[in-house]
Amino acid sequence: MSSGTGLIDRFYQTGRRLRRMPLLRHATWFWTAAHLPIFAFLRLGQWPVRQKLARGLVWRIPGFFLRRDWENYEREAVGALIDWCRLPTARPKILLDVGSSVGPYSAVALFADHELETYAFEPDFESLRFAPQFCLYAPGSRLRCVHGFIADVQGDGETLAVAVQRTEAAMASAGRHPKLPLTCYRVLNGAGAEAIPKRSLDQLTDNGAGLDGRPVVLKIDVEGWELEVLRGAAELLRRVRPPVLLSVHPDVLPKLGHTTAEVGDYLRALGYQWKVVGVDHEEHWWCAPA
Known part of the structure; x- marks a missing residue:
């Protein structure tokens, strides 16, 4: 420094x-x-x-992002991710950060484990463009970005590597950033959603995508579309068996025709058990293979 x-x-x-x-x-x-x-x-x-942050983890972020109290941001869920990142493993870990926004969870993981790689998935392009800046001071170049929705869709066979390349090319050719790193939530049934790429995790990782044999954690925060992501990741969950840090939105789920119990039933059917590690404006579940 x-x-x-x-x-x-x-x-x-x-x-x-x-x-x-x-x-x-x-x-x-x-x-x-x-x-x-x-x-x-x-x-x-x-x-x-x-x-x-939680668990005594120290990170460094650009002063540009000091627009919220990151030190107390979702401390229980952040702590659960830090605990997993600190587990000793023979091979480098991978975080699949679905609904990454500007990248706080990706940054937490990168600072908690200096060998971990993270993939940030975010449908709001401007928010995603801030993720490399948010993670700027994490050691190494271990952040990969993918623009688009993660959902239960039939894809065109595009691999994770190709999705990353397309996103990074779009980010490189984009103009200047907006003045403020504002969070904008994009949802599958929202305005302009039809123009945003849609992929499933099963599609992106169909050929392994370098995940098989490596410790993987899946973080999901998609503002009520939890089942949509989980259903599109069924094969990944059966094959790789990653723990899932899931943000569940009891107030939003009924508006989309679902319930918290339905989310739990789906996880149970895949052989997962879970515990609630924190509650704020949403519930944070730590889900692990039974």
């Missing part, structure tokens, strides 16, 4: 320590006034800011 970025990081850490001091912790008027200029300064560039 250069001396300039080191100063930025110390500036951020000093601010965090001051914020937690007993005399200043409840000085809301002061922090409200100080918040805008401090964070406006931190967001000016790509310099890394160090943060401590």
Whole structure:
């Protein structure tokens, strides 16, 4: 880290320590006034800011992304992923990050295991374009991006490698990023969805795609379309038997004609058992082969 970025990081850490001091912790008027200029300064560039997450994991992300409280972001689910990443294995692990948004879970995995590779799947192209920046300071070049929906569809035989190549070519030829890394949720029945590529995990990994024999974890956060992804990954789940970190949306599922029980029944039929590791605006299930 250069001396300039080191100063930025110390500036951020000093601010965090001051914020937690007993005399200043409840000085809301002061922090409200100080918040805008401090964070406006931190967001000016790509310099890394160090943060401590669940399980004591430390990551570094560009100050540009300090628009939410990442240190407390879905801590139980993040902790479950970190625990899996830290398990000793003979071969490098793989994360399939379905519904990656700008890439926080991919970044967690890359910092937790410096040999792990991650594939980020995201239908919102602008959000996906931020993932390489979010993961910029993770060691090595181990992030692969795939634009499109992951669903229960019959594909054209496109492999995972080809999907990555097409996405990276599109990202390379795109113009400048939008000014803010805003999260935009794209859903299968939403406006403009017909123009977004649709693939199943079974299609993409039909020939193995380098997954067989390697430890794989599947993370799914698709705003109520959980069954759509799982049904399109049935063969992968039977063949590779990866644990699944699944975000379940009890309030959204009924609007799509499904229930939480239906998700559980489908997992049970595939020989999986699960436990709820956290609840916030959604339920986070850790699902493992029985």
